[in-house]
Amino acid sequence: xxxxxxxPRYKVAKRGQDVALRCDPISGHVSLFWYQQALGQGxxxxxxxxxxxxxxxxxxxxxxxxxxxxxxxxxxxxxxxxQQEDSAVYLxxxxxxxxxxxxxxxxxxxxxxxx
Amino acid sequence: xxxVGLHLPTLSVQEGDNSIINCAYSNSASDYFIWYxxxxxxxxxxxxxxxxxxxxxxxxxxxxxxxxxxxxxxLQIAATQPGDSAxxxxxxxxxxxxxxxxxxxxxxxxxx
Numbered sequence: 269x270x271x272x273x274x275x276p277r278y279k280v281a282k283r284g285q286d287v288a289l290r291c292d293p294i295s296g297h298v299s300l301f302w303y304q305q306a307l308g309q310g311x312x313x314x315x316x317x318x319x320x321x322x323x324x325x326x327x328x329x330x331x332x333x334x335x336x337x338x339x340x341x342x343x344x345x346x347x348x349x350x351q352q353e354d355s356a357v358y359l360x361x362x363x364x365x366x367x368x369x370x371x372x373x374x375x376x377x378x379x380x381x382x383x
Numbered sequence: 384x385x386x387v388g389l390h391l392p393t394l395s396v397q398e399g400d401n402s403i404i405n406c407a408y409s410n411s412a413s414d415y416f417i418w419y420x421x422x423x424x425x426x427x428x429x430x431x432x433x434x435x436x437x438x439x440x441x442x443x444x445x446x447x448x449x450x451x452x453x454x455x456x457x458l459q460i461a462a463t464q465p466g467d468s469a470x471x472x473x474x475x476x477x478x479x480x481x482x483x484x485x486x487x488x489x490x491x492x493x494x495x
Contacts, residue, residue, distance in 0.1 A: 272426070299481075301482070303485075308487075308488075309487060309488075310472050310474075310485030310486050310487050310488050311427065311472075311483075311485050312485070313482040313483065313484070316481045316482060318481075323481060324480075324481050324482060327482070359426050359427070361426070371429050371432070372417075372427075372429065372483070373429070374426030374427045374428070375426050376424065376425050376426050377425075377426050
């Protein structure tokens, strides 16, 4: 498809398990963002890539969260030793250009439930 | 820290009426603002944006107004339709940063 694709759409994990969430941005988009959206809240910034470089990871809540984009296209958000407070929708977004001001295209998100 | 907030968490309007969704922001260094629409189970969808050197911008059935003096942003939707039902978020980009700060959101419901 032409949009941002995320998988899995739904993930249920037992507390302590590791999870990996995948994002396929729009082809050719330079910038890629991960956001976390708790129920009833607005998205909160996690991390930003420009091509393969992770330029900002200030929003990652702990060292259990790790993101990568090794070839400047597909990105993976990994959460180690999941906790109940990690339950949220994880949104990926991409934009054509680097830097702020470009239109962000969001995927439909991966809903993580930690039991 | 700075945050983007909204005056009302819910808004209910009659079909065909105009809707106005408000947003207050607190960071005077923000230079770019965007409105997003999010339907249930979907990601946010770009509606319209405005830069800080403007005070009004119009799109198709939507208008964004920016008042930097009082740090207020609004989204006006003309002739509201059932398909406009969603949660609407304002977001700000702080100058020099690479991330958007989102507000809590306003749920817009349309009465037939």
